[in-house]
Amino acid sequence: MLNQSLKLNTKIFSNNIENKSTRDGFGVGLLEIGTKNEKVVALSADLTESTRTHLFKEKFPNRFIQVGISEQNMAGVASGLASMGKIPYITSFAIFNPGRNWEQIRTTICYNNQPVKIIGTHSGITVGEDGGSHQSLEDIALTTSLPNMIVISPCDNIEARKATIACANNNLPTYIRLDRNNTPFITTEDTPFEIGKSQILFYPEKGIAEIGIIATGTIVYRALIAAKNLEKEGIKVKVMNLSTIKPLDEEGVLSIAKETKAIVTVEDHGEIGGMGSMIASFLSKNYPVPIEFIAIKNKFGQSGKKDELIEHYEIGISHIENAVKKVKKRKILN
Numbered sequence: 001m002l003n004q005s006l007k008l009n010t011k012i013f014s015n016n017i018e019n020k021s022t023r024d025g026f027g028v029g030l031l032e033i034g035t036k037n038e039k040v041v042a043l044s045a046d047l048t049e050s051t052r053t054h055l056f057k058e059k060f061p062n063r064f065i066q067v068g069i070s071e072q073n074m075a076g077v078a079s080g081l082a083s084m085g086k087i088p089y090i091t092s093f094a095i096f097n098p099g100r101n102w103e104q105i106r107t108t109i110c111y112n113n114q115p116v117k118i119i120g121t122h123s124g125i126t127v128g129e130d131g132g133s134h135q136s137l138e139d140i141a142l143t144t145s146l147p148n149m150i151v152i153s154p155c156d157n158i159e160a161r162k163a164t165i166a167c168a169n170n171n172l173p174t175y176i177r178l179d180r181n182n183t184p185f186i187t188t189e190d191t192p193f194e195i196g197k198s199q200i201l202f203y204p205e206k207g208i209a210e211i212g213i214i215a216t217g218t219i220v221y222r223a224l225i226a227a228k229n230l231e232k233e234g235i236k237v238k239v240m241n242l243s244t245i246k247p248l249d250e251e252g253v254l255s256i257a258k259e260t261k262a263i264v265t266v267e268d269h270g271e272i273g274g275m276g277s278m279i280a281s282f283l284s285k286n287y288p289v290p291i292e293f294i295a296i297k298n299k300f301g302q303s304g305k306k307d308e309l310i311e312h313y314e315i316g317i318s319h320i321e322n323a324v325k326k327v328k329k330r331k332i333l334n
Contacts, residue, residue: 001202001203001204001205001231002201002202003199003200003201003202003203006187006191006192006199006201007187007188007190007191008186008187008188008191008201009184009185009186009187009188011185012184012186012221012224013224013225013228017184017185018184018185019182019183019184019185020156020157020182020183020185021157021178021179021180021181021182021183022154022156022157022159022160022178022179022183022218023050023051023052023121023122023160023178023179023180024052024157024160025154025156025157025158025159025160025161025164025178026051026052026119026121026160026161026164026176026178027051027052027053027054027055027056028052028055028161029160029161029162029163029164029165030042030052030053030055030056030089030164031055031056031059032161032164032165033164033165033168034056034059034060034063035059037087037168037169038063039085039086039087040063040086040087040089040168041063041064041065041081041086041087041088041089042056042057042060042063042064042065042088042089042091043064043065043066043067043074043077043078043088043089043090043091044057044064044065044066044067044074044091044092045067045068045069045070045071045074045090045091045092045096045097046066046067046068046069047091047092047093047121048066050093050121050122050180051091051092051093051119051121052121053089053091065077071092071096071097071100071101071104072100072101072103072104074090074092074097074101075090075097075101075104075105075108075109075116075118076104076108078090078109078114078116079104079108079109079112079114079116082109082114082115082116083112083114087115087117087168087169088116088117089116089117089119089164090116090117090118090119091119091121092119092120092121093120093121093122093134093136094120094121094122094123094124094136094139094177094178095120095122095133095134095135095136095139097118097119097120098118098120098139098142098143098175099120099136099138099139099142102142105118105143105146105173106146109173110146110147110148110149110173113148113172113173114173115170115171115172115173115174116173116174117164117167117168117173117174117176118143118173118174118175118176119164119175119176119178120136120139120175120176120177120178121178121179121180122134122136122178122179122180123136123139123177123178123179123217123268123269124136124137124179124217124218124219124268124269125137125268125296125301125306125309125310125313125315126179126180126181126218126268126306126309126310127180127301127306128181128303128304128305128306128309129303129304129305130303131301131302131303132300132301132302132303135300135301137269137270137296137300137301138269138270138273139175139177139269140153140177140245140267140269140273140274140275141269141270141272141273141274141277142273143175143246144245144246144273144278145273146173148172148173149172149173149174149175149246150167150170150172150173150174150175150195150244150246150247151174151175151177151244151245151246152167152174152175152176152177152195152243152244152245153176153177153216153217153242153243153244153245153267153275154176154177154178154217154218154243155186155187155215155216155217155218155220155221155241155243156183156184156185156186156187156218156220156221157183157185158185158187158188158189158191159186159187159191159193159243160176160178162193163176163193163195163243164176166193166194166195167195170195177217179217179218181218181306183218183221184221186201186220186221186224186241193243195244196244196247196249197244197249197252198214198240198241198242198243198244198249198252198253199240199241199243200238200239200240200241200256201220201224201239201240201241202224202227202228202237202238202239203238203239204231204236204237204238205231207236208236208259208260209236209237209238209256209259209260210235210236210237210260210262210328210331211235211236211237211238211260211262211263211264211324211327211328211331212237212238212240212256212257212259212260212262212263212264213226213227213237213238213239213240213263213264213265213266213320213324214240214242214253214256214263214264214265214266214275214276214279215239215240215241215242215265215266215267216241216242216243216245216266216267216275217267217268217269218268219266219267219268219315220239220241220266222266222310222315222316222317222320223239223266223320224239225317226317226318226320226321226324227239229317229321230321230324235324235325235328237260237324238256238259238260240252240253240256242275245275245278246278248278248279248282250282250286253279253282253283254283254286254287257283257287257289258287260289261289261290261331262289262290262291262327262328262330262331263279263283263289263290263291263292263327264291264292264293264294264320264323264324264327265279265280265291265292265293265294265295266294266295266315266320267294267295267315268295268296268310268315269295269296270295270296270298270299271293271295271296271297271298272298274293274295276291276293276294276295279291280293289331290327290330290331291327292323292324292326292327292330293323294314294315294319294320294323295315296313296315297313297314299313301313
């Protein structure tokens with residue numbers, strides 16, 4: 001059942017659930033925090049409308065910088081602005097930001113611990129028809145490896161808006177991973193959000209959960225549908241929304257692992273270096289349990305419809321359900 005103490009969207013399991021992209025949530029959040037805080041500035045690498053920074057540009061043209069197709073330069077400019085007291089948000093597709101400008105993010109932003117906010121839209125395999133060259137399946141690995149970096153992967157439009165606002169004053173380099181496609185609203189305006197804190201969105205109506213599902217990003221919705229289906233089969237699961245990947249909510253992860261004794265991680269990212277890798281690394285040292293990973297298996301993407309690609313790369317609802325059943329068997333054998 002849904003954890004209604006979090007005031008989640010009651011239409012999650014209905015057919016008429018509203019959909020909107022996380023990049024749209026960012027655009028609204030940037031405009032909102034920009035209205036409240038004059039130190040906020042926005043930079044674009046020739047993708048203003050695609051990254052939804054056009055809303056900020058239209059209202060605050062004097063606080064908007066168009067650097068053109070020059071993501072490396074954008075990172076350096078933003079670091080300089082941050083060193084002078086500004087709060088820069090740098091925006092592009094995730095394959096270019098942090099993909100193309102990783103070394104500049106590392107050296108000019110993270111090494112100097114400058115509070116630049118790195119916004120990567122069009123992440124994951126769900127970019128679809130843009131193809132393998134534009135499907136960023138490595139950005140979580142790139143950003144979590146950097147000291148001082150905060151990494152956030154919102155589950156829906158509303159959480160993306162809240163994350164955009166919340167990170168403005170954390171005084172740290174922060175990466176927010178966003179999706180191009182419209183995805184269902186899981187949370188509401190009343191759902192709490194805090195950087196660094198996970199949330200249990202779904203748990204058994206009765207008894208203790210047998211398996212813990214830890215999911216991040218917009219694929220959290222599919223994890224919830226899988227949990228609902230498994231519930232009908234008598235398999236009790238908990239679903240955690242890990243919107244902050246770094247710093248890892250160690251207390252929350254440890255708690256769900258100790259209760260369930262088996263974990264399935266779910267993400268629209270490469271398995272190597274992804275969120276699941278972080279969970280496995282942490283639990284191997286603190287509370288080893290059987291783990292199954294729903295992620296892209298060391299492959300590049302390709303052009304195709306979003307739903308087709310999700311099925312082809314085995315990160316869909318049925319694959320989550322199968323992973324739960326598989327890890328349940330491993331748990332019994334252990």
